[in-house]
Amino acid sequence: MEIRSESTLMRSDYKPPQSQSIPKGRLQVWFFRACSCILVWTCLIQLFWHSQIFTGLTNQISRFSLPVESVPLPPPPRRNYTSNGILLVSCNGGLNQMRAAICDMVTVARLLNLTLVVPELDKKSFWADPRYMFVFAGFKKSHVDFVAKAILVSSFCSDFEDIFDINHFIDSLRDEVRIIKRLPKRYSKKYGYKLLEMPPVSWSNDKYYLQQVLPRFSKRKVIHFVRSDTRLANNGLSLDLQRLRCRVNFQGLKFTSRIEALGSKLVRILQQRGSFVALHLRYEMDMLAFSGCTHGCTEEEAEELKKMRYAYPWWREKEIVSEERRVQGLCPLTPEEAVLVLKALGFQKDTQIYIAAGEIYGGAKRLALLKESFPRIVKKEMLLDPTELQQFQNHSSQMAALDFIVSVASNTFIPTYYGNMAKVVEGHRRYLGFKKTILLDRTRLVELLDLHYNKTLSWDQFAVAVKETHQGRRMGEPTHRKVISDRPKEEDYFYANPQECISENDIVH
DSSP states (O other): OEEEOSSOEEETTOOOOOOOOOOHHHHHHHHHHHHHHHHHHHHHHHHHHHOGGGHHHHHHHHHTSOOOOOOOOOOOOOOOOOOOOEEEEBOOSSHHHHHHHHHHHHHHHHHHTOEEEOOBOOOSSTTSTTTOOOOOTTSOGGGTTTOOSSOOOOTTOOOHHHHBOHHHHHHHTTTTOEEESSOOGGGSGGGTOOOEEEOOOTTBOHHHIIIIIGGGGGTOSEEEESOOTTOBOSSSSOHHHHHHHHHIIIIIOOBOHHHHHHHHHHHHHHHHTOOOEEEEOOOBHHHHHHHTOOTTOOHHHHHHHHHHHHTOTTOOOOSOOHHHHHHTTOSOOOHHHHHHHHHHTTOOTTOOEEEOSSOBTTTHHHHHHHHHHOTTEEOHHHHSOHHHHGGGTTOHHHHHHHHHHHHHHSSEEEESSOSHHHHHHHHHHHHTTOOOBOOOOHHHHHHHHHHHHTTSSOHHHHHHHHHHHTSSSSSSOOOOOOOOTTOGGGSOOGGGOOGGGSOGGGSOO
């Protein structure tokens, strides 16, 4: 009888041989060989996984593994202090103006030993969310979203927690300031409490707050700052206060996880295609209307912008001479001017350019030359699926946050107007290691552009002059802030160059 298996043929009458004793010496040799083999294979396996030769393989494997989330650091211990009162703050302006204001108000609360209520974001001015849902008779249909006669739809306004990680903001700064999410009910107007409302004086130093603001808390438990833009001086503050401003800006203010995730995706897509320039093309309707800059616009468009400016009673300047502003360098470059400047600076046709901006005034027509000159022009709407951006639609501040993330991460950042976003992004890029930021000298550029337009300057002469203008300290290099004590609006902005938070060895004297 035979018993068959898959690998062996055996007979039923098979008798195993008698067991024989194995010499002790041979047993020791086998044991030594076995241990040696185990040791060798262990070393090979370690080399296999850690060798750079197999990095590609391990990367492929990691694609299919679950992402490992970084473990958040525990929050710092709370600072124990007797609060002198509660500070309520209403921010005004766009995203980056409000960002700087939040940093300032945390610093003021720390200086005065106050309890800070999480600042309220702008819901009243033109820059408030939603994305300018207005109706104005006689305006172009394409601009209905921008212009108003009377009605502002406010159902989509963003709150602090819609843009920033509110819990991180509170916890990460608790060793400096006590921050609460909302004003206690007993101090609200609904319960009959009369708040002291005041706008702090612009560009004020610590003495103003200690001598003129702090005493008011002895009479009123709660004070409401109804404006917050540029209410703290650029210079003259203690090193501790300046570094606290940086800490809030660079560490305390984190975007929400959904904004961070989508912003990171944009950066990843762009980087996979190669290096890229972030062009902050501030040729948007609000910028043109409120600055009075109409160079390159038709008469009809200029009148439209003027009507929009008059539609806002809080905007003081109504009659503005556009060409005077332009010659003074106070207007954003037009898309056509930006093309000439980019070419003169040496950017090639295959340069990947990300447009960090909202809707360009004039639409595709005004971007035609830019796209023809630089075919690899992209916007977030071109890189993401519409469903991904849907959650941010009608929320201009949240869309601006995406542009902020991309601009900070770009290989080169070029703003065509030196506004709040340009300044705050510049400061972040300095803080992150002086990443290349080209700060255009618009006053000189307007002069050179006009000379080139009237054929006084050839293209080669124009290109050389543009490059010479921007050599030296206009590329985001380390430098000290310019201080003008009696004219703080004209001096360098703290958040554009937070030198107190950068190694002294990196700063050019």
